[in-house]
Amino acid sequence: MRLKIGKLTFWLTIVAGAGTSLAGSLVWAQTAPDPVAEYRAMFGDDNPAVLWTLRGQDLWKEVRGSKHVSLAKSCDLGMGTGIIKGAYAHLPRYFADTKKVQDMESRLLTCMVDGQGMDKAAILKNRFGEGDRKSDLEALAAYVVDASNGVAISLPLEHPEEKRAYALGKAIFFYRAGTHDFSCASCHGQVGKRIRLQQLPDLAGPGKDARDTYATWPAYRVSQGEVRTMEWRIGDCFRQQRLPQLKYGSEAAIDLTMFLAKNAEGGKMAAPGLKR
C-alpha cells in the first residue's frame, strides 16, 4: 500500500502471518527508492569524508604525546609498525602486546595512549566529533580505512581469542533484551526490510548485505555531517534496541564487530562510505 501525504510518500506493507514479533510489525517491507541514492547523486563522486582522511593523515604523521612519537613510527595495526595498507580489512584481530582482540578504534586508542602517551580520558571524551569539535579518532579512522580500499575482507580466526570473540559476538547479535525484547536480529535478520524509510540490511550471517554493509564503514553520515565508525554505528543501534549505552572499545563492541566482519568475508572494502 502506498500513502501520499503532502510531499512525503509512505510505503506500508501489511505484515502477514501469526506470531509476528513487535519488531516484525515495525518493519515495513517494500520497494521504496533508496533515500541515500539522492545524497550520492548530490555529491557525485565526491565524499566529504576526504576532509577527515586528510586530517587523519596529518595526525598519523604528527609527533605527539608525552612520548614525542608519531603513530607512523610507533603504531602497529596488525600489518607491522606504521603500515596501514589493508590493515582494516583484517581487523578485529588478536594483538600479542595487549593480549586482546582489538578493532580499529580500540587499537588506535592503544597506540595513542600507550604508544604516544596521550590522555585517554581526553581522547574518549572527544571520540565523536560534532561541528567545530572534531574527533581525532574519527579522522584517523577515515585515513586508516581509506588505505584498505579494494582489499578483500579476510579474518582467518586462527587465534583462539579471535574464535572466542566471534562466538561471543554472534551470541550478542541474537540475544534478546531490553524493554522491547529486541535482538540485533529482530531488525537485521532478514533481507529487504525497512524501518521508517531506512533500509535494514540482513547482518545475521554471511551474504551480500553483510559484505556491502561492513565494506562501507566507517562512513560519512550526511544527517550528522561527520565521519562515524563501526563503534558509533553499533552504539547507536544499542540505543535503538533500548540497551544501556555501549562502552567505547568494550569487548561487546569488538566482539559484535568481529561477527559482522567475519560475515562480510570476501567483500572488498569501499570505505569511507556515504550514509544517510
Ligand code: HEC
Ligand atoms: C530497532 C531496530 C534495530 C535494532 C534492534 C538494531 N538495529 Fe542496526 N540499524 C537499525 C536502523 C534503522 C539502521 C539504519 C539507520 C540509518 O540509516 O540511519 C541500522 C543500521 C545498522 C548498521 C549499518 C547498516 C548500513 O547499511 O550501513 C549496522 C552495522 C547495524 N545497524 C548493526 C546493528 C547491531 C550489531 C545491532 C545489535 C546490537 C543492531 N544493529 C540492532 C535498526 C536497528
